[in-house]
Amino acid sequence: MTRVALIAHDEKKADLIEFAQAHEQQLQEYDLLATGTTGQRLMDETDLEVERKQSGPLGGDLMIGGEVAEDIIDGIVFLRDPLRAQPHEPDISALLRICDVHDTALATNLASAEFLIEGLAD
Numbered sequence: 001m002t003r004v005a006l007i008a009h010d011e012k013k014a015d016l017i018e019f020a021q022a023h024e025q026q027l028q029e030y031d032l033l034a035t036g037t038t039g040q041r042l043m044d045e046t047d048l049e050v051e052r053k054q055s056g057p058l059g060g061d062l063m064i065g066g067e068v069a070e071d072i073i074d075g076i077v078f079l080r081d082p083l084r085a086q087p088h089e090p091d092i093s094a095l096l097r098i099c100d101v102h103d104t105a106l107a108t109n110l111a112s113a114e115f116l117i118e119g120l121a122d
């Protein structure tokens with residue numbers, strides 16, 4: 001089954017929820033996982049079932065990166081906040097890097113997220 005991770009920093013969570021609502025029918029078909037707070041909000045504000053990892057600052061990005069290293073994730077939408085420094089920046093960099101190592105599809109803004117979701121549907 002297609003496995004997709006959804007992650008957003010606080011300033012971008014509203015955008016991710018809106019994106020998930022707009023594509024809810026498609027996402028319903030996938031095995032979804034998310035960092036802790038993002039996952040909670042997705043479950044509260046959509047009808048999607050989401051496997052929640054730790055919150056990002058507590059290691060959630062690394063947990064998702066671990067699955068990328070196992071090659072069990074098909075795509076990641078990670079809406080980062082480009083205007084604010086994050087305390088767990090090294091973990092974020094590690095996730096981005098491991099996606100490149102494993103050639104895992106990664107969208108870090110809404111425009112590319114639209115392409116990713118379309119690509120997954122093919």
Ligand SMILES: O=C(CO)COP(=O)(O)O
Nearest residue numbers: 035036037038055056057
């Ligand atoms: O910080 C995050 C990703 O780097 C997101 O974590 P939360 O979904 O727990 O807010």
